[in-house]
Amino acid sequence: MTGDIILDELTSAALLLADGGSVIEWPDDSHGGHALAYAAAGWQVFPLHPHDCNCPGTRLRPGCATNDKARGKVPHTAHGVLDATTDLAQVAAWWTRWPNANIGGRLPAGVIAIDIDPRSGGLETWAAMVAEHGDIETRTAISGRGDGGRHLYVNHPGGTIKAGLGDGIDIKTHGGYTVLPPSIHAATGNRYQWHDVTAPIIAPPSWLASMLRPVVVAKVSTARTPSRYVGDSIADWYSTMHTWAQVLEPHGWTLISGNGDEDRSQWRHPTATSPFSATIKNGCLFVYSPNTAFGDTDSITTAGNPHGFTKFRAFAVLGHGGDLSAAALAARSLHTARGAA
Numbered sequence: 001m002t003g004d005i006i007l008d009e010l011t012s013a014a015l016l017l018a019d020g021g022s023v024i025e026w027p028d029d030s031h032g033g034h035a036l037a038y039a040a041a042g043w044q045v046f047p048l049h050p051h052d053c054n055c056p057g058t059r060l061r062p063g064c065a066t067n068d069k070a071r072g073k074v075p076h077t078a079h080g081v082l083d084a085t086t087d088l089a090q091v092a093a094w095w096t097r098w099p100n101a102n103i104g105g106r107l108p109a110g111v112i113a114i115d116i117d118p119r120s121g122g123l124e125t126w127a128a129m130v131a132e133h134g135d136i137e138t139r140t141a142i143s144g145r146g147d148g149g150r151h152l153y154v155n156h157p158g159g160t161i162k163a164g165l166g167d168g169i170d171i172k173t174h175g176g177y178t179v180l181p182p183s184i185h186a187a188t189g190n191r192y193q194w195h196d197v198t199a200p201i202i203a204p205p206s207w208l209a210s211m212l213r214p215v216v217v218a219k220v221s222t223a224r225t226p227s228r229y230v231g232d233s234i235a236d237w238y239s240t241m242h243t244w245a246q247v248l249e250p251h252g253w254t255l256i257s258g259n260g261d262e263d264r265s266q267w268r269h270p271t272a273t274s275p276f277s278a279t280i281k282n283g284c285l286f287v288y289s290p291n292t293a294f295g296d297t298d299s300i301t302t303a304g305n306p307h308g309f310t311k312f313r314a315f316a317v318l319g320h321g322g323d324l325s326a327a328a329l330a331a332r333s334l335h336t337a338r339g340a341a
Contacts, residue, residue: 029182029191031095031099031100031101031102031103031182031183032091032092032095032096032099034103034180034181034182035047035091035094035095035103036088036091036092036095038103038105038180039085039086039087039088039091040086040088042086042108043086043105043106043108043180044084044085044086044105044106044108045084045085045086045091045103045104045105045106045180046075046076046077046080046081046083046084046085046094046104046106046177047075047076047077047094047095047098047101047102047103047104048072048073048074048075048076048101048102048103048104048179048183049064049071049072049073049074049075049076049101049102050072050098050100050101050102050184051071051072051102051183051184051185051186051189052071052100052186053071053072053074053186055074064186067302068186068187071186071187072102072179072183072184072185072186073102073104073179073186075104076094076098076101077094080104080177081104081106081175081176081177081273082273084104084105084106084177102179102183102184103179103180103181103183104177104178104179104180105177105178105179105180106174106176106177107172107173107174107175107176107177107178108174109156109174110155110156111153111154111155111156111174111201112153112154112155112156112161112171112172112173112212113151113152113153113171113172113176113178114126114151114152114153114154114165114169114171115151115169115170115171115172115178116148116149116150116151116152116168116169117149117168117169117170118147118148118149118168119147119149119168120167120168121167121168122149122167122168122169123148123168124167124168125165125166125167125168125169126168126169129165129208129211133205133207133208134205136152136154136202136204136205136208137199137202138152138153138154138199138200138201138202139152139153139194139196139199139200139201140152140153140194140195140196140199141153141178141180141181141192141193141194141195142192142193142194142195143185143192144183144184144185144188144189144190144191144192144193145185145187145188145190146185146188146190150195151172151178153201154201154202154203154204154208155201155202155203155204156173157203157204157208157209157212157213159213160213160214161173161212161213161214162211162212162213162214162257163256163257163266163275163276165211165212171212171275172275173275175272175273175274175275176273176274176275179192180192181193181194214257234312234328234331234332234335235310235312235313235324235328235331236312237331237335238311238312238315238331238334238335239283239310239311239312242311242315243260243261244260244261244265244267244280244285244311245260245261247311247314247315247318248267248285248314248318250318251269251270251293251318251319252269252270253267253268253269253270253277254267254268254270255267256268256275256276257276258280260280261280261283262280263280263281263282264279264280264281265279265280266278266279266280267279267280267285269289269291269292271291272289272291274288274289276288277289277292278294281308282308283310283311284308284309284310285308285309285311285314286301286306286307286308286309287299287300287301287307287309288300288301288302293317293318294309294314294317312327312331315327315330315331
């Protein structure tokens with residue numbers, strides 16, 4: 001253990017942060033001490049690689065040595081956010097083993113984080129909202145990156161919510177995690193900090209709650225009228241004649257935003273723990289989650305390594321274990337059954 005940490009003291013010092021209360025900051029910068037304080041407050045935590053890590057990574061997880069964006073944010077444990085816990089003994093064991101580990105905090109089911117990223121225009125997007133509706137005072141963590149990036153924690157408004165609020169603003173939920181203070185940012189060596197450690201987590205004002213909820217649109221049938229396809233490739237015929245809904249929905253995937261086929265449409269696989277698992281760009285599916293059938297192909301999209309699937313290749317992966325020949329036979333059967341030449 002780092003320092004003279006006494007679990008009874010941590011428990012009495014921490015209030016129930018997850019219930020919207022406040023937590024007393026641990027008096028020093030001991031990552032283990034803060035991790036225990038969060039756990040005692042009811043916030044599930046797990047260890048992340050330290051800010052100066054240079055590990056090579058694995059097939060399913062980015063390495064810190066070659067991915068600056070991942071450094072200091074990659075989970076130390078095998079199952080990442082799914083390993084997050086409030087068990088004090090487990091937390092103590094983790095930070096005894098990795099005393100410099102950054103702190104990952106899984107969002108409680110009743111809390112969301114508004115992730116404002118200045119690198120993608122988040123400050124401007126948020127400023128426009130505030131100018132129109134007014135600012136909010138809630139528990140806020142300031143990124144150690146030093147560019148004004150922050151996480152605003154508010155109570156979950158209930159129901160389905162969007163994955164983002166515009167350029168540079170993502171929404172993190174119970175399936176995701178944030179880096180908690182006083183973790184160290186890899187690029188700057190500065191610590192993440194609470195803006196006001198006594199600020200409670202508030203319910204989002206009505207204007208924000210409204211913006212968080214997706215626009216409900218009447219579901220339009222994805223069936224298409226068969227038409228003649230001029231071309232020699234059965235793969236091209238399949239991709240031309242089918243929508244992404246026809247490819248993905250039979251396998252339990254859910255459309256999160258967009259119309260399913262346009263750029264930036266978001267799809268979520270049935271066992272996902274993140275708000276979305278894949279996006280559409282230029283007609284192709286870019287999958288970010290390794291916990292899908294696409295992960296087995298070693299072709300998921302990672303930072304600096306985009307990989308898009310055409311509809312036919314996705315059809316092959318999801319319905320035929322990646323066997324393109326079997327998928328082509330199945331597509332030809334569909335082609336014949338629909339009377340296409």
